[in-house]
Amino acid sequence: MYHKGKNIVIDATGIPYVNDVLNLPSVIWLLDDKNSISMFATNDLKEGKKITIQSKINDVVYNAIVFHENGTVNASNFSGKKIIADELRPLSEGKIDNYSEMYHKGKNIVIDAYDIPYVNDVLNLPSVIWLLDDKNSISMFATHDMKEGKKITIQSKINGVVYNAIVFHENGKIECNELQSKDISVTDGTLNINSTNKDTNENGLIVGNSSIHFNLVNRPGQTGGIYLQEDFKNNKTDLVFYSGNSFYTMDDQGTITGKNFNGVSMSAFCADLAEYYIADERYDPGTLVRIGGEKEITRASIGGFFYGVISTSPAYEMNTAIRDRKNALPVALAGRVPVLVTGMIDKGDPVTISEISGVARKAKSGERHIGFSLENSHETSIRPVECVIRQN
Numbered sequence: 001m002y003h004k005g006k007n008i009v010i011d012a013t014g015i016p017y018v019n020d021v022l023n024l025p026s027v028i029w030l031l032d033d034k035n036s037i038s039m040f041a042t043n044d045l046k047e048g049k050k051i052t053i054q055s056k057i058n059d060v061v062y063n064a065i066v067f068h069e070n071g072t073v074n075a076s077n078f079s080g081k082k083i084i085a086d087e088l089r090p091l092s093e094g095k096i097d098n099y100s101e102m103y104h105k106g107k108n109i110v111i112d113a114y115d116i117p118y119v120n121d122v123l124n125l126p127s128v129i130w131l132l133d134d135k136n137s138i139s140m141f142a143t144h145d146m147k148e149g150k151k152i153t154i155q156s157k158i159n160g161v162v163y164n165a166i167v168f169h170e171n172g173k174i175e176c177n178e179l180q181s182k183d184i185s186v187t188d189g190t191l192n193i194n195s196t197n198k199d200t201n202e203n204g205l206i207v208g209n210s211s212i213h214f215n216l217v218n219r220p221g222q223t224g225g226i227y228l229q230e231d232f233k234n235n236k237t238d239l240v241f242y243s244g245n246s247f248y249t250m251d252d253q254g255t256i257t258g259k260n261f262n263g264v265s266m267s268a269f270c271a272d273l274a275e276y277y278i279a280d281e282r283y284d285p286g287t288l289v290r291i292g293g294e295k296e297i298t299r300a301s302i303g304g305f306f307y308g309v310i311s312t313s314p315a316y317e318m319n320t321a322i323r324d325r326k327n328a329l330p331v332a333l334a335g336r337v338p339v340l341v342t343g344m345i346d347k348g349d350p351v352t353i354s355e356i357s358g359v360a361r362k363a364k365s366g367e368r369h370i371g372f373s374l375e376n377s378h379e380t381s382i383r384p385v386e387c388v389i390r391q392n
Contacts, residue, residue, distance in 0.1 A: 010041070020045040034058050046115065111142070121146035135159050272335030272389075274314035279327045285312040286340035286384045287358040288370065289331060297331065299358035306353050306370055307331065309389055312338050336374060338384035349373045351387055360387075 026040035054064035066074035127141035155165035167175040224243040248258035280293040300306035308331040350369035354361035371389030
């Protein structure tokens, strides 16, 4: 460094290039033992010549201004009464980036990825960082993954550790810990759909609440979905599955209603086959009944024909179309079911109608019977006894 006329000359003779970059000595103004301002020139064989003015606090770059030979100016901030330039490029956090540049273009801020290398097929662009305090920050950055595609990530950090993140993929997919809107939220992997619909249809039902609707894009008209249906008349809520014009409902008691069921097998906790009939009055479960009376069925009595037993909890129900009519009762036609019995009975004994209408007893040899006892019961009172019944 030497004087030449009124100029100070910094001669680069003998200074070697390192990684195609020539760094000339700096002019440094030491303001105190912590603060300094320096100015130096650089010749980058890729990026060209530039002069950098930077301020340091405790040897850490605080702000910088870079003047490029092509007329571009990089700075952390621009201010003044008038700025005229083809391009103004503010540096991210006052740091000089060897690859990318952030600059204004019209009303946009551009982060230029020119010359940033891919690492393991991933291009990571510089971040926009909001420092909330010395512990908390929010940042936004773009990534191009050759396998997963382009994405933008917004993340929050506490003490340098990522606390939450939202990732927007170019295919429209969004990744996040929690997704919320007015009616939809996703928390800990659970999708919550809220509905404020209060409009009832002609049947007194609020339908379409909290719906998930599916459309086949390549097959117009092919739709399906799931929604909640509120039945105020019966004070219950049903979950409705639909496909096209077919509907299947499951109520809050676990009952599934549909048109057809098809499968390899069916199983049930209960053990009898029952059909609904209209009785002339309400009968207790286990009562033997016959065809007749004022309606369809009545209590069976000695000397008459007995048909079945009022079921306690049918495994399979038929003729459910009349289930809600007055005195409609399920009559067990086959399977195992509690039967009201009087007198002592042993396992394997046949059961028939007793002298008490609707109550069974142990059948004598040759008597017509409706089934067999499945347990020993030596009481004499009328009580339920597990039996297997069948139609004669």
